[in-house]
Amino acid sequence: MANASLRRLAIPVGIALALLLFLFLPTTGSAAPGRSGAGSAKALAQLPSDSYRTNPAGLVPGTAYDYAPSIMEDRTYRMWWCGAPHGDTVPGDDIMYAEADSPGGPFRQQRSVFNGRSDGWDQHTCDPSVLRVNGTYYMFYGGIKDPYPANRTEIGLATSTDGLNWQRANDGRPIISPSFDVNRPNKYGAGQPSAIYRDGKFYLLFTDTTGRGADAGGSGQFAWRSADPTFQKGVEVATAHGWRPRTDDNDRSFSVVKGFSVDWQYSDALDAFIVASNGPRQDGTVLHFLDGNDLRVHPYADGFVPGTWTEGPGIVSRPDKHARASSTGDCGRIPIDLVQSTTTFPPRTPGRFGLDLLSGKACTKLSPKRVGAIFEGYGIQVQGLPATYVTDGRRLQFAKAEPYLHVTGQRIGVSSETFHRIPYGASLHAGQKAVAATGRPGAFLLDDRRLWPVDSDKLITSNGSSLTRISTDDYDSHPVGPALRLRP
Numbered sequence: 001m002a003n004a005s006l007r008r009l010a011i012p013v014g015i016a017l018a019l020l021l022f023l024f025l026p027t028t029g030s031a032a033p034g035r036s037g038a039g040s041a042k043a044l045a046q047l048p049s050d051s052y053r054t055n056p057a058g059l060v061p062g063t064a065y066d067y068a069p070s071i072m073e074d075r076t077y078r079m080w081w082c083g084a085p086h087g088d089t090v091p092g093d094d095i096m097y098a099e100a101d102s103p104g105g106p107f108r109q110q111r112s113v114f115n116g117r118s119d120g121w122d123q124h125t126c127d128p129s130v131l132r133v134n135g136t137y138y139m140f141y142g143g144i145k146d147p148y149p150a151n152r153t154e155i156g157l158a159t160s161t162d163g164l165n166w167q168r169a170n171d172g173r174p175i176i177s178p179s180f181d182v183n184r185p186n187k188y189g190a191g192q193p194s195a196i197y198r199d200g201k202f203y204l205l206f207t208d209t210t211g212r213g214a215d216a217g218g219s220g221q222f223a224w225r226s227a228d229p230t231f232q233k234g235v236e237v238a239t240a241h242g243w244r245p246r247t248d249d250n251d252r253s254f255s256v257v258k259g260f261s262v263d264w265q266y267s268d269a270l271d272a273f274i275v276a277s278n279g280p281r282q283d284g285t286v287l288h289f290l291d292g293n294d295l296r297v298h299p300y301a302d303g304f305v306p307g308t309w310t311e312g313p314g315i316v317s318r319p320d321k322h323a324r325a326s327s328t329g330d331c332g333r334i335p336i337d338l339v340q341s342t343t344t345f346p347p348r349t350p351g352r353f354g355l356d357l358l359s360g361k362a363c364t365k366l367s368p369k370r371v372g373a374i375f376e377g378y379g380i381q382v383q384g385l386p387a388t389y390v391t392d393g394r395r396l397q398f399a400k401a402e403p404y405l406h407v408t409g410q411r412i413g414v415s416s417e418t419f420h421r422i423p424y425g426a427s428l429h430a431g432q433k434a435v436a437a438t439g440r441p442g443a444f445l446l447d448d449r450r451l452w453p454v455d456s457d458k459l460i461t462s463n464g465s466s467l468t469r470i471s472t473d474d475y476d477s478h479p480v481g482p483a484l485r486l487r488p
Contacts (some may be wrong), residue, residue, distance in 0.1 A: 005146070007342055007409050008174055008341065010069075012301070014251060014453075015243055015310065018281065022344055024196055025240075026044075028072070028331075031355045033188060034460070035286060036146060041215075041459070043297075043418055044271075044298065044299070044301040044319075045300055045301060046292060046300070046301040046303075047300050047301075047357045048111035048175060048357075049127055049303065049304055049336075049356060049357050049358060049361060050355065050356055051335075051354075051356040052353045052354070053104070053337075053352070053353075054305070054307060054351065054352065054353050055104035055132055055349045055351055055352040056307070056342060056351040056353075057106060057288050057342050057343075057350070058105070058280070058351075059100070059104070059105035059107050059339065059349075059350045059351060059352060059370065060079075060081075060096075060098055060105070060106075060110055061110055062083075062348055062349065063083035063084050063085050063086070063094075063096065063296055064082055064083070064084035064085075064086065064343055064346060065083060065084055065346030065347055066080070066082070066083045066096070066341060066347070066348050066349070066350055067082055067310070067311035067312070067338045067340070067341040067348075067350070067351060068081055068082040068126060068192075068312055068314070068348040069081035069127070069128075069313050069314035069315040069319070069340070070128045070129050070130045070139075070263075071314050071315075072130060072132070072163075072187070072316075072317065072318070072319050073103075073133070073316055073317065073318055073409070073410060073461050073485070074318075074319050074323050074327075074406065074409045074410075075104055075320075075408075075409040075410065075459050075487055075488070076099045076100065076356065077100045077101070077102060077107075078097070078099050078106055078130075078317065079098055079099065079100070079314075079339065080095055080096065080097050080113070080128040080130050080139065080163075081095070081096050081098065081110070081128065081314070081350070082094075082095065082096070082125075082126035082127060082128070083095075083096035085112050085431055088112070088115065090263075091118075091127040091146075092115070092116040092121075092123045092124035092125070092146075093115075093124040093125055093393060094112040094113075094114065094115040094116070095110055095112070095113055095114035095115070095123065095125055095126075095128045095141065095166075096110060096111070096112055096113070096414070097109075097110070097113040097129065097163070097164060097391075098110040098111075100395060102126060102354050102359075103243075103316045103337040103354065104352045105352065109118065110173060111291060113163075113164050113165070113166065114128075114141070114158060114166045115210070116143065119152075120141060120143075120145065120172065120192060121144075121145050121154060121156075121173075121174060121472060122141075122143025122144070122154075122156055123143070123144065123145040123146060124142075124143060124144045124145070125141050125142075125143050125156075125362075125439045126140045126141065126143075126147075126191075126418055127142040127191055127192050127193065127261070127312075127465075128140070129141070129162065129193050129194045129195045129321075130163065130165070130194050131196075131197050131202075131319065131320060131321055132319035132320070133197045133229075133319075133320065134483065135161070135163070135455060135483065135485050136159055136160070136161065137159060137160040137162070137163045137166075138157065138158075138159055138195065138202070139158045139159070139160070139230050140155060140156070140175075140193035140194075140204065140481070141154045141155070141156050141157075141158065142155060142189075142191030142192055143174065143191075144191075148187065149187035152177075152178045152187060152188065152189025152190070152192060152210070153178075153188055153189035153191035154174035154176065154177045154189060154191070155174060155175055155176040155177075155190055155191055155193050155206060156168065156169075156170070156173075156175060156181070157169040157170055157175050157229060157230055158172050158340060159229075162179050162488070169229070169230055170232065170255055170331070171326075171401070171409060173229050175230045175232065176190050176193075176204075176206065176224075176231060177189075177190060178190045178208055178209075178210040178211075179208055179210050179211045179212075179252040180210045181210055181211055181212035181216075181249065181252055182210055182211070182212050183210070184210065184214075184216065184217070184218050185208055185217075185218075185324060186209040186217055186218030187209070188207070188209045188218060189208065189209060189210060190205055190207065190208040190209075190210070190211075190344050191206065191207055192207040192260065192261045192262075192312065193205070193206045194206070194262060194263045194264050194485045195321060196264060196266050196273070196321040196322070196451040197320040197321060198320070198322070199352070200227055200278055201225045201226060201227050202225065202227070202228075202229050202231070203223065203224070203225045203251055203266075203351050203373050204223070204224045204225070204231065205222070205223050205256070205262065205264050205275070206221065206224075207220070207221065207222075207260055207261070207269075208220075208222055208224055208252050209245055210251075210252075211252030211254055211255075212253060213252050213253045213254050213255040214252075214255060215255075215258060219255075219259055219260055219279065220233075220255030220256050220257075220258055220259075221255055221256055221257045221258070221259060222237075222254070222256070223237070223238035223250055223256050223295055224236065224238070224246065224251070224253070224430055225238075225243070235251075237251050237254075237355065238254060238295045238296075239249050239253060239254045240253070240296065242247050242294055242296065243294075243295075250315075254307070256290060256295045256296075257275050257288050257290075258276060258279065259277040259278070259279030259280070259354065260279060260310065260384065260392045261278070261312025262275050262276060262278075262312060262313075262314065263275075263276040263277075263314050263315045264276065264315070264321075264323045265315050265317045265321050265323050265325065266292070266321065267323040267334055267373050268322055268323065268370060268373035268374045268376070269290070269320070269323065269331050269332070269359060269361065269366075269370070270292075270299070270300070270323075270334065270357075270359060271292040271293065271299075271370070272289045272291060272292055272300065273289070273290040273291075273295065273429075274287055274288070274289060274315070274323065274336070275288040275289075275290060276305075276313045276315045276336075276433045277313075278309050278311075278312060278313060278340070280302075281304070281307075282314065283306065284305050284306040284307050284308075284309070284311070285303050285304070285305045285307065285309060285313050285340070286302050286303070286386075287302060287303035287304065287305065287336065287357075289301075289302070289303075289319070303336075303357060304334060305338055305353050305354065305355055307340075307351065307353030307464065309340045309341070309342065309433060310340070310341045310342060310343060310347045310349040311341040311344075311444060312340065313339065314338065314339045314340065315336065315337070315338055316335075316337040316338070316339065316354075316374070318377055319377065320343060320376075320377070321410075322373075322376070323335075323336075324410075325374050325375050325378055325410075325453060326356065327412060328337075328362075328412075329380070329414035329415065329418055330362070330414050331359075331361060331362060331363035331366055331370075331371060331374055331418070332359045332360050332361045332362055332363075333356050333357070333359075334356065334357040334359065334360060335354065335356050336354055336355055336356070336357060336484045337352055337353075337354035338352065338353050338354060339351070339352050339362070340353070342451040348392065352396045353469045360486040363415075363417070363418040363421055364417050364418070364421060366421075368421055368422060368423050369393060369423070371418065371421045372390060372393030372395075372422045372423055373393055373423050375388055375390040375412070375422060376391070376392075376393060377390065377391070377410075378390055378408070378409070378410050378411065378412050379404065379408030379410070379411035379412070379417075380395075380411070380412055380413075380414045380419060380422070381411060381412070381413050381414070381416070382413070382414060382419045384386065384416075385416065385419055386398060386427070387400065387401060387404040388419070388420060388422075389404060389407055390410050391425070391482045391484075392425065392481070392482045393423065393461055394422065394423045394424060394425030394426075395419075395422050395423065395424050395425050396425050396428060396452075396482075396484075397424075397426070397427040397428070398427075398428050398429070399428065399429045399430045399451055400428075400430050400463055400464065401430065401460070402462040403459050403462045403463045405438065406456075406458065406462060406486050406487065407457055407459065407484050407485065407486070407487060409487055425448065425481075426446035426448040426450070426452070426481065427446065427447055428446060428452075428463060430443060430463060430464050431443050431463070431464045431465055431467070432445070432446065432463060432465050433445045433472045434452070434460045434463075434465045434466065434467050434468065434470070435467065435468050435475060436467045436468070436469055436470070436471055436475075437469065437471060437472045437474070437475035437476075439468055439472065440475050440476075441453040441454065442454050442457065442460055442467050443475075443480075444460075444463075444465070444484070445478065446481065449478065449479070450478060450479045450480060450481035450482065451475070451478045451480050451481060452480075452481040452483070452484055452485045453480065453483045453484070454483070454485075454486075454488060455483065455484070455485045456486040457484075458486055459484055
């Protein structure tokens, strides 16, 4: 949302047009202005690409405006975005929802799933970024209350068990507010969040036009990480000297990329963050690459996805906001699909634009840990080998098809070499022992001697198993493995 809050508030048309011209001017300088570090001193490799694809418009039926999407690959493709349904009870933006069988749509079952509060700081709710972690959905969003510019955009968090029914977190208060380091003409504030979950931490990229690390126009992206999704404790900040504990002096001091309304994901295949940004060019979307350990370093030259845009892109990702695995099972092929609005004032008619990045790194050339991470959350299938679900970077092999189909989202055929490259975890045999105890969930006791909790008795019965009651002490004597959850 390149200051899209300004567009939807009641400001004079002339001022709005002037702001739009200001905000959408291409940025100047290097391909990724605002980035620094060791990577900038060396020639960067250019990743080749192929399989360009496009669905230029009409992915959703539409509301008064539709933009800033967050798209999750999870058996179907689930999309949340900023819209304005007619007849809404609270004047302002809603978070809309729809789903499709492919990133190219059409998206169906459109509805409003989260809206503003007339008496709250978030009368307008926009720019959703949605993750699912351990069965819980987290939606980071931008909120603002009229009038602008007396009020500035702030970032909020809501949680859900199904991605449709949401409750505000942090006692309904913002989790990040503008820093007010600098008083710039751009009064937007702090918003446009984009979240990733990686190695037990939430990584958040966001705009703050009042942060001193932004440029004169307010352009810039700040990166935080924490195990706490509300970012109220244990926060580290990306600085010019790497990740550092957050202080009032450093939390908006360093912009990792220049731009408004970007989206990012983490690629296990590349060990890099991929940032999709419209700012540098108006004829397509630029892909910036940031090192997986140090956001100051960019390991690859910028990529480019052609396609006319009018608002920030949403990059199709796994539920944890990691890059998807290729449908061919090739570790060296990274599918990039972007959804973004294609008309302006108001931004509407979202389209899909995509291609595959080619790293040239075959699965057999990567470490087993990397290969397991690439296929995390997928079902993998090889003729003559057990149906397998990759969880916690390891293979869980199934004897029966029904429980396998219940827990897997996307399913991919891979080679036997790739199958065996992923470390073995455990096997779920037909009729496998399942146990429960007072105050403890039902769980399979597998051959790794760990308890694998389940969230539905349907997983137990579909495997031909039955629950055995044991003591709490006996239950707690076993280490706990990954949870198995029934996919919708």
